[in-house]
Amino acid sequence: MLGPLLILFVVLVGRNSMTTVLVAGYIVGFVVYTIYNVSTTLEPPDWVQHP
Structure with missing residues (x-):
């Protein structure tokens, strides 16, 4: 799943330092978001069960 993102990161490394920082x-944000979703899936809060 992270393959395309890593390729994009490698391509943008040589272009612009600011772009590299943003990517x-x-x-990092995507990984943290995924870990957060996994943790909430293991122990779903009430707002997930009752939207």
């Missing part, structure tokens, strides 16, 4: 931040 790296996006990857």
